[in-house]
Amino acid sequence: MLIIHHLRISQSERIVWLCEELGLDYNLKLYNRDPETRLAPAELKALHPMEIAPLIQDGDTLLGESGAIMDYIVGKYAPDTDLVPGPDHPDFAEHLYWYHFANATLMTNGMMSIAVNAVGAEMPPPLMKRVTNAWAAIERRLGEADYFGGAQLxxxxxxxxxxxxxxRAFNDMSIDHMPNLKAYLKRIGARDAYQRAIAAAEPGFPPKLD
Known part of the structure; x- marks a missing residue:
């Protein structure tokens, strides 16, 4: 059975959500962050050279990186899923863009902000512009379509x-000025698969949906 190694309060919740949307059986192993470093505990670090989550095990395969894991699971277990528009689908290009935007732009911006804050500095204006551009693009896209990939999740x-x-639970960012994003998060939060995923991956931690 597919094993998901999930570090609490981390991006590995994505993999749990994917499996719930696909209706796949999986074994979820939860890890709490080290209380001093706030990073992965020793038992999770020992599994992979990068010492981070997400990780999956599938037989003899041990795989990291969110995008690689999602492509692997879809390709092996659900190649015909509607969660991935094909090249002839009208939403194909938009889906690809936002799928890669997630880590290439938005997560990168977040990590830059964390690094800058960790040394007691402020974001340089060119980097801050990248951040504001990204959130503006998100709000604009969700005014064009119900989901980032188009008409469906x-x-x-x-x-x-x-x-x-x-x-967003770890910063003071408000999205009150982003009505499209707020409406979108209500749609996401209403999904049974999302609710099951968060309940399993983050017990006792309510999702930040507003």
């Missing part, structure tokens, strides 16, 4: 979900 939404919800 895709793996682009699952990739972006952590940054739009759980990650």
């Amino acid at each position: 895709t793996t682009a939404d699952i990739m972006l979900g952590f940054s739009l919800t759980t990650a």
